[in-house]
Amino acid sequence: MTALISLIGIAVFALIIYLTLELVPAAPTGRLDEILTPAEGTPLTGWRKSLSSLDKPVSKWTPAGFLRKTHADLYWAHMGDSWNDWNEVQFTSLRMALAVAGFGAAMVITGQPVFAVVGGLIGFQYPAISMGGVARRYRRQFIAQLPEYVQLVSAQMSANVSMEEALRRTSQAQSLIGKWIRGVLQMSQGRDLIEQLQREAQESHLPELIGMSVQLEFIRRGTAQQELMGQLATSIAADYIGTAEQRAEKVGSELVIPMVIFYFLPFMVTLLVVIGWPIVQNLGGI
Numbered sequence: 001m002t003a004l005i006s007l008i009g010i011a012v013f014a015l016i017i018y019l020t021l022e023l024v025p026a027a028p029t030g031r032l033d034e035i036l037t038p039a040e041g042t043p044l045t046g047w048r049k050s051l052s053s054l055d056k057p058v059s060k061w062t063p064a065g066f067l068r069k070t071h072a073d074l075y076w077a078h079m080g081d082s083w084n085d086w087n088e089v090q091f092t093s094l095r096m097a098l099a100v101a102g103f104g105a106a107m108v109i110t111g112q113p114v115f116a117v118v119g120g121l122i123g124f125q126y127p128a129i130s131m132g133g134v135a136r137r138y139r140r141q142f143i144a145q146l147p148e149y150v151q152l153v154s155a156q157m158s159a160n161v162s163m164e165e166a167l168r169r170t171s172q173a174q175s176l177i178g179k180w181i182r183g184v185l186q187m188s189q190g191r192d193l194i195e196q197l198q199r200e201a202q203e204s205h206l207p208e209l210i211g212m213s214v215q216l217e218f219i220r221r222g223t224a225q226q227e228l229m230g231q232l233a234t235s236i237a238a239d240y241i242g243t244a245e246q247r248a249e250k251v252g253s254e255l256v257i258p259m260v261i262f263y264f265l266p267f268m269v270t271l272l273v274v275i276g277w278p279i280v281q282n283l284g285g286i
Contacts, residue, residue, distance in 0.1 A: 054093035072205035076135035098123035147237040
């Protein structure tokens with residue numbers, strides 16, 4: 001059985017090599033070319049260089065929705081200066097490689113297919129859990145800072161400052177959203193600032209940010225811009241408070257399972273061992 005599993009593993013590895021070298025086009029074009037080509041000709045290094053041969057088959061066979069989800073998480077991980085320069089294809093290649101490594105290591109250590117599958121799943125999921133935790137933390141931080149930032153822009157516009165100028169002034173704020181706005185300003189050189197902001201909002205896949213960018217476009221086209229910006233600030237603050245209250249109501253129910261796992265379950269296991277072990281010994285002596 002072990003020999004058969006080893007042969008299957010070797011065959012799968014050989015199939016991956018074959019697909020990489022023979023069936024995948026040598027030169028990607030269009031969006032794939034943008035994904036696989038480092039910015040400004042920077043050479044790949046480290047893991048990205050070692051796994052670059054997997055990028056083409058991964059980009060071809062991985063579902064688009066899976067890559068979009070990874071892209072959204074990496075966007076926010078980059079905001080926290082984590083996983084810098086990685087894109088969704090390279091990150092998925094890393095997950096695939098770790099899955100194979102986890103499967104092989106568990107198979108060598110245990111010799112059991114079930115444990116090998118578990119090792120593969122751990123190798124596949126660990127990078128996503130690590131990166132996803134960072135992305136989730138910065139998403140929440142960004143959403144928490146958004147109401148205050150919009151109120152700051154509204155206050156600037158109340159002093160008869162244009163929306164674009166207000167965004168430039170408030171970009172100096174030492175906050176996550178200030179950092180985000182500074183990046184938008186750098187990319188908008190020679191372009192329309194609000195349109196660039198909308199493009200970046202779409203890249204972020206954050207509903208709150210996308211909604212704000214759309215509202216800013218409507219405000220810019222309106223006549224009473226100061227009043228409309230004040231209403232937007234009030235609306236965003238109210239939405240955030242409502243979401244925070246809903247999240248607070250769910251905290252109690254979400255803590256039930258961790259409490260059972262970390263408190264009640266160990267107590268029950270200890271109790272069963274203390275009471276059950278003598279009974280098992282007595283039964284064995286009969």
